[in-house]
Amino acid sequence: xxxxxxxxxxxxxxxxxxxxxxxDAGFRFHHGEVIAPFTIVYETxxxxxxxxxxxxxxxxxxxxGAHVAGKYSExxxxxxxxxxxxxYGKGIDLTDHFVVCVNFPGSPWGxxxxxxxxxxxxxxxxxxxxxxxxxxxxxxQRLVLDHLGIEKLRAVAGAxxxxxxxxxxxxxxxxxxxxxxCLAGAASVPVASVAWHLIGRKLVQSDPAFQGGDYYGSTDSxxxxxxxxxxxxMTYLSDxxxxxxxxxxRRGGTRQFEVDSYLEHQAQKFAAAxxxxxxxxVQAAMDEMDLEERFGSLDAAFAKLSAKVLLxxxxxxxxxxxxxxVRIQHAMRRAGVDATHLEIGTPNGHDAFLVDYPLxxxxxxxxxxxxxxxxxxxxxxxVTR
Amino acid sequence: xxxxxxxxxxxxxxxxxxxxxxxDAGFRFHHGEVIAPFTIVYETxxxxxxxxxxxxxxxxxxxxGAHVAGKYSExxxxxxxxxxxxxYGKGIDLTDHFVVCVNFPGSPWGxxxxxxxxxxxxxxxxxxxxxxxxxxxxxxQRLVLDHLGIEKLRAVAGAxxxxxxxxxxxxxxxxxxxxxxCLAGAASVPVASVAWHLIGRKLVQSDPAFQGGDYYGSTDSxxxxxxxxxxxxMTYLSDxxxxxxxxxxRRGGTRQFEVDSYLEHQAQKFAAAxxxxxxxxVQAAMDEMDLEERFGSLDAAFAKLSAKVLLxxxxxxxxxxxxxxVRIQHAMRRAGVDATHLEIGTPNGHDAFLVDYPLxxxxxxxxxxxxxxxxxxxxxxxVTR
Numbered sequence: 001x002x003x004x005x006x007x008x009x010x011x012x013x014x015x016x017x018x019x020x021x022x023x024d025a026g027f028r029f030h031h032g033e034v035i036a037p038f039t040i041v042y043e044t045x046x047x048x049x050x051x052x053x054x055x056x057x058x059x060x061x062x063x064x065g066a067h068v069a070g071k072y073s074e075x076x077x078x079x080x081x082x083x084x085x086x087x088y089g090k091g092i093d094l095t096d097h098f099v100v101c102v103n104f105p106g107s108p109w110g111x112x113x114x115x116x117x118x119x120x121x122x123x124x125x126x127x128x129x130x131x132x133x134x135x136x137x138x139x140x141q142r143l144v145l146d147h148l149g150i151e152k153l154r155a156v157a158g159a160x161x162x163x164x165x166x167x168x169x170x171x172x173x174x175x176x177x178x179x180x181x182c183l184a185g186a187a188s189v190p191v192a193s194v195a196w197h198l199i200g201r202k203l204v205q206s207d208p209a210f211q212g213g214d215y216y217g218s219t220d221s222x223x224x225x226x227x228x229x230x231x232x233x234m235t236y237l238s239d240x241x242x243x244x245x246x247x248x249x250r251r252g253g254t255r256q257f258e259v260d261s262y263l264e265h266q267a268q269k270f271a272a273a274x275x276x277x278x279x280x281x282v283q284a285a286m287d288e289m290d291l292e293e294r295f296g297s298l299d300a301a302f303a304k305l306s307a308k309v310l311l312x313x314x315x316x317x318x319x320x321x322x323x324x325x326v327r328i329q330h331a332m333r334r335a336g337v338d339a340t341h342l343e344i345g346t347p348n349g350h351d352a353f354l355v356d357y358p359l360x361x362x363x364x365x366x367x368x369x370x371x372x373x374x375x376x377x378x379x380x381x382x383v384t385r
Numbered sequence: 386x387x388x389x390x391x392x393x394x395x396x397x398x399x400x401x402x403x404x405x406x407x408x409d410a411g412f413r414f415h416h417g418e419v420i421a422p423f424t425i426v427y428e429t430x431x432x433x434x435x436x437x438x439x440x441x442x443x444x445x446x447x448x449x450g451a452h453v454a455g456k457y458s459e460x461x462x463x464x465x466x467x468x469x470x471x472x473y474g475k476g477i478d479l480t481d482h483f484v485v486c487v488n489f490p491g492s493p494w495g496x497x498x499x500x501x502x503x504x505x506x507x508x509x510x511x512x513x514x515x516x517x518x519x520x521x522x523x524x525x526q527r528l529v530l531d532h533l534g535i536e537k538l539r540a541v542a543g544a545x546x547x548x549x550x551x552x553x554x555x556x557x558x559x560x561x562x563x564x565x566x567c568l569a570g571a572a573s574v575p576v577a578s579v580a581w582h583l584i585g586r587k588l589v590q591s592d593p594a595f596q597g598g599d600y601y602g603s604t605d606s607x608x609x610x611x612x613x614x615x616x617x618x619m620t621y622l623s624d625x626x627x628x629x630x631x632x633x634x635r636r637g638g639t640r641q642f643e644v645d646s647y648l649e650h651q652a653q654k655f656a657a658a659x660x661x662x663x664x665x666x667v668q669a670a671m672d673e674m675d676l677e678e679r680f681g682s683l684d685a686a687f688a689k690l691s692a693k694v695l696l697x698x699x700x701x702x703x704x705x706x707x708x709x710x711v712r713i714q715h716a717m718r719r720a721g722v723d724a725t726h727l728e729i730g731t732p733n734g735h736d737a738f739l740v741d742y743p744l745x746x747x748x749x750x751x752x753x754x755x756x757x758x759x760x761x762x763x764x765x766x767x768v769t770r
Contacts, residue, residue: 239577
């Protein structure tokens with residue numbers, strides 16, 4: 001039970017404002033660069049227990065930030081990005097778990113980012129902002145957990161790039177996680193998806209208005225970023241979903257395809273809020289991650305892991321296909337890890353992790369319940385005595 | 386047997402130079418515009434028999450022109466675009482058949498095109514060139530056949546957009562075709578593929594150097610067209626083919642993915658030769674074609690068709706998937722048409738029609754042989770008497 005009961009709203013709750021961890025000595029990126037000072041923005045949901053043993057780190061993906069669930073105020077139009085899964089009585093139940101989410105370096109949502117002002121120059125970092133890695137994302141999360149005094153996570157969970165971060169945790173800090181949940185993730189992005197990502201980055205970088213990354217103040221929204229988002233958006237959808245939602249329908253009285261107007265609208269909305277330098281950096285970080293390359297083999301990457309693992313794939317996800325999750329599961333099994341893989345049938349493609357809550361909630365809830373129970377019996381607490 | 390035996394080269398033959406049909410009164414486009422005078426470029430291969438009954442119209446797709454097979458001279462680096470299928474002793478055997486291919490309006494390979502000079506202004510047609518339709522493509526082919534005195538085709542054959550043209554022939558001029566062969570084609574482009582096409586057109590049109598289509602003389606190669614080609618290229622490939630060919634391999638000594646350098650190279654080569662105005666027009670024509678919309682139903686589109694039909698799809702083709710060919714076959718069967726559908730298993734995606742000659746040759750040869758035999762027995766000739 002939380003110490004202070006949350007204020008519940010219709011289907012969600014009032015969440016705390018974002019918190020900041022300011023690193024005066026700066027953040028050292030995996031490739032060696034340092035930005036100082038450096039601010040890491042994070043959010044927490046629910047209550048950390050006295051033993052600090054009920055924390056779940058939720059890792060965000062390319063587009064969103066640390067605002068996982070809830071609304072800052074009742075007036076908010078929409079709750080956090082994974083509100084369908086995280087909340088009181090939901091799949092990741094805040095009645096039991098304390099959730100932490102860290103806006104990682106490179107992402108534009110609060111943490112020092114390419115569009116942040118460099119106090120030394122008074123200008124945005126822009127092209128001088130380092131090329132981030134998934135290791136940097138994990139490091140920023142580790143710094144926040146250390147700051148909160150959380151030594152061991154009950155679980156690390158994420159989808160898409162968030163799932164890749166969860167796997168990086170499993171490889172880099174196996175002793176600090178009790179369980180890992182990876183939805184539609186990868187130990188390395190398959191080549192077809194790398195190619196779509198590459199094309200997206202070329203679209204941004206080929207826009208003359210991008211100016212090598214130092215476009216701040218000169219443009220509100222880059223067409224190149226809109227176009228990259230359209231390509232990205234397509235990779236998140238399945239042909240089935242497009243067929244069901246749009247087919248070859250035209251906009252009333254015109255020859256414009258409905259799917260055209262939909263992609264334009266979504267892309268323009270995205271590009272007006274997101275930042276092009278962040279987009280190309282975060283996506284490049286995905287493509288660079290390769291646990292097999294880094295550890296010699298995927299088995300070796302998970303050699304020290306004793307966490308229980310739940311892997312979920314979606315049958316119509318062609319960006320991070322089931323075959324990649326199967327590859328991960330097999331490597332984990334060979335490494336002696338208790339890893340379960342579940343393929344969920346859905347027409348919603350890669351986006352299923354943001355849509356199919358009725359499908360992803362039961363396996364995640366059951367996995368966390370079983371895991372929590374197993375630790376309660378093996379690690380006696382005052383409650384059971 | 387051809388009247389004049391062809392000069393055979395290693396695995397191909399010396400082909401005749403392109404021919405021109407000049408329409409002094411101009412070409413009237415489906416949407417009403419007229420360009421006069423108008424030149425239609427075409428090529429022929431093999432010999433037309435005295436009865437003019439052995440002609441096969443090969444319809445080309447987006448990228449190539451009328452040069453289907455053979456080399457103009459021994460010094461040519463490469464033969465025509467379907468040389469693997471069309472030739473002496475090949476799948477479409479020039480010993481038996483006379484092949485015609487017409488460079489359709491909109492395409493930049495000889496026929497009056499957006500980059501052609503308008504004699505009235507002394508400048509390229511550019512943005513003033515009409516938006517072409519598949520009907521226009523068929524009409525240009527019909528004009529050439531009339532010019533050659535060919536009343537009835539033994540067969541019409543094509544792949545991809547060429548397959549769409551073959552289906553348009555089946556719907557518009559059913560009495561003029563004895564057989565139709567459609568590989569990886571469609572009666573209407575499925576919405577996911579429409580979306581990829583739309584994105585490609587946006588990439589061209591969003592390039593400031595495109596200048597609304599009047600860029601001639603100001604630039605050698607548009608980055609927007611290169612980027613559109615990369616997207617297009619991806620839709621022609623399968624994930625399996627990319628995995629087998631590149632995987633996550635890097636270029637020696639660098640972090641650049643091999644697939645990156647491959648896509649860049651191919652796109653730059655394409656954009657240096659092709660024309661952006663042609664690209665967006667020909668692709669838009671594909672998306673606009675919809676036999677169901679035009680005829681009320683797909684069954685109605687094929688109601689007057691008595692030709693035998695061979696439909697071939699490729700299991701890894703996600704641009705023009707098997708489901709579309711199945712839909713066409715079912716409609717044809719309901720309309721009483723003798724339509725066979727064959728799905729070929731291949732890792733080569735949409736590109737299979739340009740790659741998998743050992744797989745496509747036997748069914749096409751067998752189909753043409755069986756069809757030719759059936760017409761010889763039902764239509765007695767001096768040879769059999």
